[in-house]
Amino acid sequence: MHSVETFRNLHGEATEWRRYLHQHPELDYRLHNTARFVTEKLASFGINHIETGIAETGIVATIQGEGGDGPTIGLRADMDALPIVEASNKPWSSTTPGNMHACGHDGHTAMLLGAAKHLASTRNFKGSVALIFQPAEEGALGGQRMVQEGIMERFGIAQVFGMHNAPGMEIGKFGICDGPIMAALDEFDIIVKGRGGHAAAPHRTVDPVVIAAQIILGLQTLVSRNTDPLESLVISVTKLTAAQAYNIIPQQVEMAGTVRTLVPGLRDFAERQILASAKGIATGFGADIELKYRRHDPVTFNHTEGTNLAITAARNLVGPESVNDKIKPRMGSEDFAYMLEARPGAFIFLGNGPTAGLHHPAYDFNDDALPYGIGYWVNLVETVLAA
Numbered sequence: 001m002h003s004v005e006t007f008r009n010l011h012g013e014a015t016e017w018r019r020y021l022h023q024h025p026e027l028d029y030r031l032h033n034t035a036r037f038v039t040e041k042l043a044s045f046g047i048n049h050i051e052t053g054i055a056e057t058g059i060v061a062t063i064q065g066e067g068g069d070g071p072t073i074g075l076r077a078d079m080d081a082l083p084i085v086e087a088s089n090k091p092w093s094s095t096t097p098g099n100m101h102a103c104g105h106d107g108h109t110a111m112l113l114g115a116a117k118h119l120a121s122t123r124n125f126k127g128s129v130a131l132i133f134q135p136a137e138e139g140a141l142g143g144q145r146m147v148q149e150g151i152m153e154r155f156g157i158a159q160v161f162g163m164h165n166a167p168g169m170e171i172g173k174f175g176i177c178d179g180p181i182m183a184a185l186d187e188f189d190i191i192v193k194g195r196g197g198h199a200a201a202p203h204r205t206v207d208p209v210v211i212a213a214q215i216i217l218g219l220q221t222l223v224s225r226n227t228d229p230l231e232s233l234v235i236s237v238t239k240l241t242a243a244q245a246y247n248i249i250p251q252q253v254e255m256a257g258t259v260r261t262l263v264p265g266l267r268d269f270a271e272r273q274i275l276a277s278a279k280g281i282a283t284g285f286g287a288d289i290e291l292k293y294r295r296h297d298p299v300t301f302n303h304t305e306g307t308n309l310a311i312t313a314a315r316n317l318v319g320p321e322s323v324n325d326k327i328k329p330r331m332g333s334e335d336f337a338y339m340l341e342a343r344p345g346a347f348i349f350l351g352n353g354p355t356a357g358l359h360h361p362a363y364d365f366n367d368d369a370l371p372y373g374i375g376y377w378v379n380l381v382e383t384v385l386a387a
């Protein structure tokens with residue numbers, strides 16, 4: 001097991017990779033240049049088993065240990081950027097206006113490449129490591145698609161691990177918890193169907209604007225009055241479309257929003273109660289509603305054994321005082337959740353220092369975190385697959 005000092009020699013090179021990726025951000029599944037870059041680097045490390053074109057631009061590469069037979073574990077990095085105009089003012093800013101690595105997936109990719117380089121040259125483990133480079137994490141379900149395309153079965157992956165940088169957490173610190181670590185993400189659309197008319201004669205209309213306002217407030221009481229205070233539920237109405245004039249009461253109001261939960265039961269509850277509450281309010285005012293409810297990422301659920309292995313790997317890298325093994329779950333979501341539904345394992349947060357927040361135009365992955373992420377991956381492999 002190694003301390004972080006072992007990985008300082010990869011810092012310079014990994015920084016170059018990270019900044020190159022940062023300058024060339026690509027979106028969703030269209031990661032052609034990124035995938036080519038990753039594939040070339042993997043091949044240059046002497047890795048022979050590289051499969052490309054999984055979920056369009058995803059890659060799985062395997063490295064066999066020299067410690068004999070054993071299981072295969074999957075390490076996953078996401079590679080996609082976001083449609084944001086960069087304002088970091090860094091010399092390595094995006095050269096594609098409107099695209100930006102604002103979630104640090106450039107750093108995630110560089111760290112897994114660094115680990116690949118180290119593991120390919122040392123191979124001090126039994127079994128095999130499957131390096132999973134994933135497209136389309138940002139809302140386009142690339143993780144789900146890689147699972148659907150059968151990577152777990154094809155590569156014989158027994159356990160799977162993921163990592164995300166965390167702005168606001170100190171460099172060299174790790175955070176993890178057993179059980180739910182990130183929330184499930186659902187989205188809903190509600191159409192409130194009233195009867196439009198002249199804004200000066202509201203008594204001849206069924207005003208869907210007023211009804212929508214009641215529904216928005218009603219939805220908040222599902223959280224404050226109908227949910228166990230010790231369980232987490234977020235319902236946010238984020239979009240509202242009514243008439244485009246001062247003197248028209250519209251026929252209908254369209255609203256949309258998001259639901260975040262940490263337990264599956266609460267997800268069912270939210271879907272059922274949003275419908276019941278919105279319909280009840282609308283009916284009371286003589287209107288009707290239409291609800292569309294879509295489930296996206298499930299809860300990112302850390303399994304106990306995988307969590308303990310991750311904690312051991314991180315503690316050996318940075319010391320026990322730098323690993324918080326009881327962080328609070330975050331209400332954001334992660335499509336690595338699909339991989340953790342398919343196989344046991346764990347997801348961990350890595351300190352990114354005092355940078356701007358994720359998805360902010362001024363965000364930049366902190367290159368000082370690179371040796372820690374690389375070291376975590378290597379220690380994890382040598383822990384789970386101890387020869």
Ligand code: NI
Pocket residue numbers: 103104105137164
């Ligand atoms: Ni991300």
